[in-house]
Amino acid sequence: MFRLDGKTALVTGSATGLGQGIAVALARQGARVILSDRPGEPMEESLGQLRAVTTGDLPEPVAIDVRDLAQIRQGAATALARWGRVDILVNNAGINRPAPGLEVDAANWEDHYQTNVRGGFFLAQQLAPAMIAAHWGRVIWVSSQSGLIGIPGQPVYCSTKGAVIQLVRTLGVEWARHGLTVNSVAPTFVETNLTRHRLQQPEFRAFVLGKIPCGRLAEVEHVAAAAAFLASDEAAMVNCHTLCVDGGWTAW
Numbered sequence: 001m002f003r004l005d006g007k008t009a010l011v012t013g014s015a016t017g018l019g020q021g022i023a024v025a026l027a028r029q030g031a032r033v034i035l036s037d038r039p040g041e042p043m044e045e046s047l048g049q050l051r052a053v054t055t056g057d058l059p060e061p062v063a064i065d066v067r068d069l070a071q072i073r074q075g076a077a078t079a080l081a082r083w084g085r086v087d088i089l090v091n092n093a094g095i096n097r098p099a100p101g102l103e104v105d106a107a108n109w110e111d112h113y114q115t116n117v118r119g120g121f122f123l124a125q126q127l128a129p130a131m132i133a134a135h136w137g138r139v140i141w142v143s144s145q146s147g148l149i150g151i152p153g154q155p156v157y158c159s160t161k162g163a164v165i166q167l168v169r170t171l172g173v174e175w176a177r178h179g180l181t182v183n184s185v186a187p188t189f190v191e192t193n194l195t196r197h198r199l200q201q202p203e204f205r206a207f208v209l210g211k212i213p214c215g216r217l218a219e220v221e222h223v224a225a226a227a228a229f230l231a232s233d234e235a236a237m238v239n240c241h242t243l244c245v246d247g248g249w250t251a252w
């Protein structure tokens, strides 16, 4: 079950962290995975991990800064031209620059929205027509539990993830009849470059662990497994859904 042989996937923000883990999980299931990140991000570590689980050709990474609409158009065109298809898009690239409501400035707001919401939307818009023509496609966002609950100190981030969850619902309805599903995975805290600094602060870590009924952080592999499931044929009837990988945080 959950095999992805013959499928091509593109994962944004896959130089590190959750994107890297998702790329590896999809490759393990048999997908050809195109790594993507901002121009200049080192891709060697992710390429090495993919090489260890891939038998066929390893695609060259495609550089896309998802804040840049021209790079989105160019990157999507390059992936389609080189590989003829992108069946699975994982919109993982994201930032979180915490700032309490009274301190958020316009640059912080724009950065979050361009990266976390606008980029994934327009990349999906570029790639969906080929999926529609093939009558099969998967668009998977990495949203967050922060799209479902409020976390003090990061109002803008939380609102971007709420926006993603609404895009998932709406695009999933629009594209379902063409054989596409649109879903998201909503992780709780995972220790990555995005969160390490905050999670190393004992008070913040205690707050986080106190909110997760399982009493532990999520691991990259937990999130990657959920994404691989959503990418599979077996998940064909899971659409417009946000799958929490949160150990129960959002239940109470």
Ligand SMILES: NC(=O)c1ccc[n+]([C@@H]2O[C@H](COP(=O)([O-])OP(=O)(O)OC[C@H]3O[C@@H](n4cnc5c(N)ncnc54)[C@H](O)[C@@H]3O)[C@@H](O)[C@H]2O)c1
Pocket: 012, 013, 014, 015, 016, 017, 018, 019, 036, 037, 038, 041, 064, 065, 066, 067, 092, 093, 094, 095, 096, 115, 142, 143, 144, 145, 186, 187, 188, 189, 190, 191, 192, 193, 194, 195
């Ligand atoms: N780590 C967590 O606890 C957690 C929890 C919930 C959701 N998420 C979400 O998971 C996703 C990945 O987070 P992570 O923890 O792996 O973070 P990370 O910082 O480790 O990795 C993010 C990746 O995205 C890339 N990226 C950033 N801006 C980009 C841009 N403009 N264009 C292209 N790529 C860009 C970075 O270069 C990096 O490789 C994000 O969307 C984040 O919001 C993370």
